[in-house]
Amino acid sequence: MRPAPIHPHCMLEPSIDAGQGREAIGLGHVAAPGLDARHGTVLTLEDITVSFDGFKAIDALDLYIGVGELRCIIGPNGAGKTTLMDVITGKTRPTRGKAWFGDTLDLTRMSEVQIAQAGIGRKFQKPTVFEALTVFDNLELAHKTDKSVWACLGARLSDEQRGRIDEVLGTIGLQAARGRAAGSLSHGQKQFLEIGMLLMQDPQLLLLDEPVAGMTDAETEFTAELFKRLAGKHSLMVVEHDMGFVGSIADHVTVLHQGRVLAEGSLQQVQADERVIEVYLGR
Amino acid sequence: MNQPLLVTATQKAGPRLSLVIGAIVLLTLIALPLLSLLPDGHSLQVSAYILTLVGKILCYAIVALALDLVWGYAGLLSLGHGLFFALGGYAMGMYLMREAAGDGLPAFMSFLSWQELPWYWAGTQHFAWALCLVVLAPGSLALVFGYFAFRSRIKGVYFSIMTQALTFAGMLLFFRNETGFGGNNGFTNFRSVLGFDITAPGTRAVLFLLTVALLAGSLYLGWRLAQSKFGRVLTALRDAENRLMFCGYDPRGFKLFIWVLSAVLCGLAGALYVPQVGIINPGEMSPTNSIEAAVWVALGGRGTLIGPLLGAGLVNGFKSWFTVAFPEVWLFFLGALFIVVTLYLPKGLVGLLKKRDEP
Numbered sequence: 212m213r214p215a216p217i218h219p220h221c222m223l224e225p226s227i228d229a230g231q232g233r234e235a236i237g238l239g240h241v242a243a244p245g246l247d248a249r250h251g252t253v254l255t256l257e258d259i260t261v262s263f264d265g266f267k268a269i270d271a272l273d274l275y276i277g278v279g280e281l282r283c284i285i286g287p288n289g290a291g292k293t294t295l296m297d298v299i300t301g302k303t304r305p306t307r308g309k310a311w312f313g314d315t316l317d318l319t320r321m322s323e324v325q326i327a328q329a330g331i332g333r334k335f336q337k338p339t340v341f342e343a344l345t346v347f348d349n350l351e352l353a354h355k356t357d358k359s360v361w362a363c364l365g366a367r368l369s370d371e372q373r374g375r376i377d378e379v380l381g382t383i384g385l386q387a388a389r390g391r392a393a394g395s396l397s398h399g400q401k402q403f404l405e406i407g408m409l410l411m412q413d414p415q416l417l418l419l420d421e422p423v424a425g426m427t428d429a430e431t432e433f434t435a436e437l438f439k440r441l442a443g444k445h446s447l448m449v450v451e452h453d454m455g456f457v458g459s460i461a462d463h464v465t466v467l468h469q470g471r472v473l474a475e476g477s478l479q480q481v482q483a484d485e486r487v488i489e490v491y492l493g494r
Numbered sequence: 495m496n497q498p499l500l501v502t503a504t505q506k507a508g509p510r511l512s513l514v515i516g517a518i519v520l521l522t523l524i525a526l527p528l529l530s531l532l533p534d535g536h537s538l539q540v541s542a543y544i545l546t547l548v549g550k551i552l553c554y555a556i557v558a559l560a561l562d563l564v565w566g567y568a569g570l571l572s573l574g575h576g577l578f579f580a581l582g583g584y585a586m587g588m589y590l591m592r593e594a595a596g597d598g599l600p601a602f603m604s605f606l607s608w609q610e611l612p613w614y615w616a617g618t619q620h621f622a623w624a625l626c627l628v629v630l631a632p633g634s635l636a637l638v639f640g641y642f643a644f645r646s647r648i649k650g651v652y653f654s655i656m657t658q659a660l661t662f663a664g665m666l667l668f669f670r671n672e673t674g675f676g677g678n679n680g681f682t683n684f685r686s687v688l689g690f691d692i693t694a695p696g697t698r699a700v701l702f703l704l705t706v707a708l709l710a711g712s713l714y715l716g717w718r719l720a721q722s723k724f725g726r727v728l729t730a731l732r733d734a735e736n737r738l739m740f741c742g743y744d745p746r747g748f749k750l751f752i753w754v755l756s757a758v759l760c761g762l763a764g765a766l767y768v769p770q771v772g773i774i775n776p777g778e779m780s781p782t783n784s785i786e787a788a789v790w791v792a793l794g795g796r797g798t799l800i801g802p803l804l805g806a807g808l809v810n811g812f813k814s815w816f817t818v819a820f821p822e823v824w825l826f827f828l829g830a831l832f833i834v835v836t837l838y839l840p841k842g843l844v845g846l847l848k849k850r851d852e853p
Contacts, residue, residue: 300740327742339737341730348726353741360747366723412741 246330246415248313253278253416253446254299259308261294261470268294269305270470276416281442283457283478284450286467287490292450293336295467296418299448300333301326312416328358332414336421338401342394346385346404349393350376353408376411382437383407398425406437417441419449423456435459454478466490523552523706527699545698549770551810552705556763558790558802559712560756565788566796567725568752569732570649574657575760576784577664578632582761583774584668585631587681588615589624590692590769594685601683602676612674621688628765629758636757637750644746644753649735658781665779680775687769698770705766709803712759716799719752728752729797789832795842804843 246253254276261269269291276282284292297303298310301323310318316329327333341349354372356362380386383403388396393404402422409417422438423431431453438447438460451457457464458478466473466481468490474481481487526548530540557579564570591600592615599608617623639660643653671677690697719725730738731745738745768774777783786809794805809831816824839846 323739324742324744327740333740335737339734341726341733341737343729343733344726351723352726352730352738352743355742358741358743360724360751363724363727363748364719364722408737408741 246313247315248278248415250314251277253280253313254448255309255311256295256299257309259295259298259305259310261291261298261303262306267470269298271308272467272470272472274465274472276446276448278415279443279446281438281447281460281462282449283461283464284448284467285452285454285457285464285481286473289469290467291470292467293420294470296333296420296448296450299326299418300331327412330413330415331418332409332412332416333418334402334405334409334420334422336424338398338405340393340396340401340404340408342392344393345390346380346393346396347376347389349404350379350407350411353411355411355413379407379410382410384433399427399430402426402434403430406434410441414445416446416448419447419451421451422449423451423453431456432459520706520710523548524703527702530702531695531699542693542695542698545702546770547814549698549702549705550767551807552702552709553763553767553770554787554790554810555803555806556705556709556712557760557787558794558806559709559716559799560759560763561787562791562796562799562802563716563719563752563759564756565791566798566802567720567728567732568749570749570753571654571788572657572756573654573781573784573788574659574661575756575787576781577661577779578636578757578760579764579767579783580664580668580774580776580778581631581635582628582764583768583778584675584681584764585624585627585761586765586768587684587774588618588627589621590684590687591676591681592619593687594683600676600681602679602681603674606671615674625765628761632757632761632764633754636754640750640753644749658784661779661784662781665776665781668776668779676775678776680773680777681768682773682775684769684772692769692772701766701770705763705770708762708766713799713803720799724748724751786828789828789835791842792835793831793839793842795844798842798844801842801844808843 252275254274256272256274259269259272259274260267272291272295274295284295286292294303298305299318301318301321305319308319312318312326312329312331318326321329341352344352351368351372354375356366356372377386380389383406385396385400385403385407388400393401396404402425406419406422409419419438423434426434435456438449441447449457449460461478463476464478464481465475466484466487468486473490474484474487476484526540526545529538530542530545532539557575560578561572561575564572595601598604599611603611618627639657643656648656667673668675668680669678675681684692686692687697719728727738727743727748731743731748735745764774764778787806790805790809791802792805793809794803795801809828812827813824816827835842841848
């Protein structure tokens with residue numbers, strides 16, 4: 212559709228066709244529902260600083276995650292990895308700095324619930340599922356849908372939603388346990404269930420805090436496969452200690468140390484970095 | 495007291511038997527007021543004492559159910575539900591006092607030589623407005639308190655302490671004569687409700703049946719809520735509030751809804767309690783009353799719908815027996831009961847019966 216004629220005085224530049232001129236730089240663009248990430252970055256953190264009583268947990272940190280990227284964050288204890296996730300999900304407010312989700316959403320002004328609804332999913336370090344509910348119910352609650360009180364009072368599952376839940380049950384390999392209480396699952400199964408709940412939310416960006424902690428080798432391998440399949444459709448940010456696991460999934464690794472980015476690049480590159488070796492092996 | 499046996503049998507025989515037992519209990523409750531209408535001296539006549547006692551226990555059972563909705567399902571332990579119960583009772587009491595006083599002032603006001611009604615008594619001579627107050631007074635207090643408490647993310651023991659403080663503050667306020675609710679004597683000497691003599695067997699029977707209807711209605715409502723997605727969200731909220739928030743649910747709305755609903759149920763129970771028992775005073779707001787309600791729920795089994803009813807029935811049944819037979823040990827017995835339940839029956843009687851069934 213051709214845009215309406217604009218008076219020459221108001222015209223910033225010629226608007227000829229959609230996809231060029233004003234449209235291409237975002238002017239005159241109507242905000243669409245969903246995430247606007249046309250510039251290719253799903254997450255933009257600039258100059259983020261978090262200080263707790265003068266102690267800087269994160270210090271002027273810059274981080275960019277591209278659409279469809281699988282990024283691993285590694286770093287010794289106290290490097291600020293979990294605080295970083297808290298900042299992105301709205302649990303902790305940065306003392307200074309900018310945090311953008313896509314091109315348009317300012318994370319520092321949004322509540323935790325708004326951020327989750329906008330499309331950032333988070334897996335905790337300790338697997339956290341709704342223990343009293345069944346595996347199926349856990350996934351049902353996570354499903355991306357209207358989550359207001361009124362909607363929940365009269366909610367009925369449609370066949371399509373059931374199909375989606377079954378699909379995710381298959382993806383995480385828990386079909387047989389669908390009717391079991393989530394509290395009775397093994398540690399590894401809980402990890403998978405929590406990942407499944409993230410998938411039900413269908414987020415643009417998944418934050419995963421030590422997803423393979425406490426998993427068996429086979430489970431770790433399965434998780435690596437799963438993440439590689441997810442990357443591309445979703446963007447993933449994985450915090451992990453297990454170097455073998457990081458090596459098997461990541462194309463891009465960021466090393467944090469004392470709240471700053473120490474090195475960035477492929478795993479081989481950062482492992483060869485002098486400073487990284489010093490931090491990990493002691494000075 | 496053969497109810498636990500009945501429940502065990504229910505577990506074994508499945509839902510059909512529990513329907514039968516539920517129907518028997520319901521029919522008994524409907525038959526009681528009808529039997530009370532039999533002429534004096536008839537062998538099957540149910541005395542007014544028994545009818546009032548059972549009616550009172552049914553009101554308490556509604557409170558237990560309401561408390562269980564917030565504690566058992568949403569994980570919010572309220573130690574101030576007696577306040578909502580008493581507010582509903584006072585709202586009904588205002589109407590009954592006006593009805594008893596006719597065109598004049600209620601007796602306690604004349605005694606204080608007040609010349610006119612305080613503004614908040616306006617319209618209380620109308621039964622319909624009194625009914626609105628029964629819902630609005632506890633409902634709006636719960637709404638305001640809940641809004642600020644949940645917005646500030648107050649939970650756990652802090653929430654319990656604040657509810658306890660709230661009911662204590664309410665009690666102190668209502669104890670004052672200046673508050674205009676009869677001070678420590680409260681309201682009593684009611685004469686009639688909607689023109690019917692309040693002590694007449696027919697009026698008592700109708701009030702009793704209304705209580706049974708409210709209990710059945712609350713039970714049905716609770717059951718529907720527990721079955722719905724809303725109920726599952728509440729359970730999730732109780733177990734992992736952070737996870738729920740990161741799933742995109744705003745817990746405040748869910749807490750506020752169930753909290754206000756629970757307060758309104760308590761208010762309705764209080765409104766039916768007052769005309770049957772014939773008195774309401776600030777003692778109903780005392781912290782011990784609210785704690786006792788928590789004991790009923792804990793004993794019966796929180797997070798179940800039948801448990802609180804069972805707990806309220808058993809504890810109050812024992813209480814009426816003990817306070818007549820050996821009044822001085824009752825409080826020790828109640829305290830011991832709470833300790834035993836906390837230590838050995840974390841899921842209450844219903845949990846015990848269920849466990850025995852699953853070898």
